[in-house]
Amino acid sequence: MKFQTREPESAAFPLAPMIDVVFLLLIFFIATMQFSQSERELNVSVPVAEEGADARQTVGELIVNVRDNGEVVVDHAVMTQEQLYSKLTRIAAVHKNQAIRIRGDGKVEYQKIVEVIDICQKAGIPNISFATQVQSKRK
Template identity: 50%
Template sequence: MKFRARVPEPIGFQLAPMLDIVFLLLIFFVVTQTFSLYEPDLKVKVPSAEQATETARHNPNEIIINVREDGTVTINREHFKDKDQLYAKLYNSALLDKDQTIRIRGDAKTEYQKMVDVLDACTKAGFWNVSFSTKRAVPAP
């Protein structure tokens, strides 16, 4: 009887599953990058309030104005040095849609005059739907 010697198949690298994983990772990072543009400034620690409400979802048309403790004003990571620059940016946005929501996220230690300047620029640009962000107060144990 003649036996055939089994020659093992050459070891190969499966390319198709690796490409599937790479494309899934690519899609994941592209989707999360677009959401990160709407992230609020993490350096701003908003004040707490007993009647604060949680927003379920971020409105993509909402303009978030961050006012840091040192008075720096940012919109979508763009810094504004004075209220005239801020007004110009808001005025251009108001030309597109005056019913747009404006959310002001001011740090709890921000100077009050800086918050008034931001609110004044919003009103001067023609926005009427302006709100302030707060966080829910933590009950004392």
Template identity: 35%
Template structure:
């Protein structure tokens, strides 16, 4: 029986295929994670709790309008005036009829701020409007 002796040519170094697989799996993970991180969550806004509050499913392309406790409005982490929000909602409603809008109003904010945004949605025939709340258990 003849056994083959290990030679210098058998030791070719580390295998690259598993390293490339790990690299691409990590790349895919961060690409997917970045898509989910685009859902806007302004952590300075504390939405009120509601007994019927639930975590609804998210829709692609939904517009999230944040209203902080000082009455400042923002979309996509940039502060907007009420007239700018009116223009944005007018453009959106002209292109997309069933566009979902989520109003995240701080619990300490004046109710009139919520009414302003809701009124703009109604004026532009946007009917898919939701109010962000927390459930009682959260």
């Protein structure tokens, strides 16, 4: 008996689609990095601490800026307390453990910061942190 021998099919891996996916991921991460950095470029001078927290924004973290005149800014929009509460309530309904970072100017009244914390608590967001700068080392 004569058997036919077949050549096995080539096990080539298609690289073109994989390269496309890698470039799309790269573009996505670069774009999201730019958006997260834009919140830090607002005119807010956070207080200085010896043991300042890590300034990097975590994934999905919402930054609430409180300017020295008491204005609350989220996503480049000045908000009233009612607007902030509405926004945070909608976010809390979707993300149960939403992280909020409050960037309060060093010159803002403490009462304004407490009002923002209170709004976060009323909206159902307990995961709150505060932005600080690391104190520069003097020689």
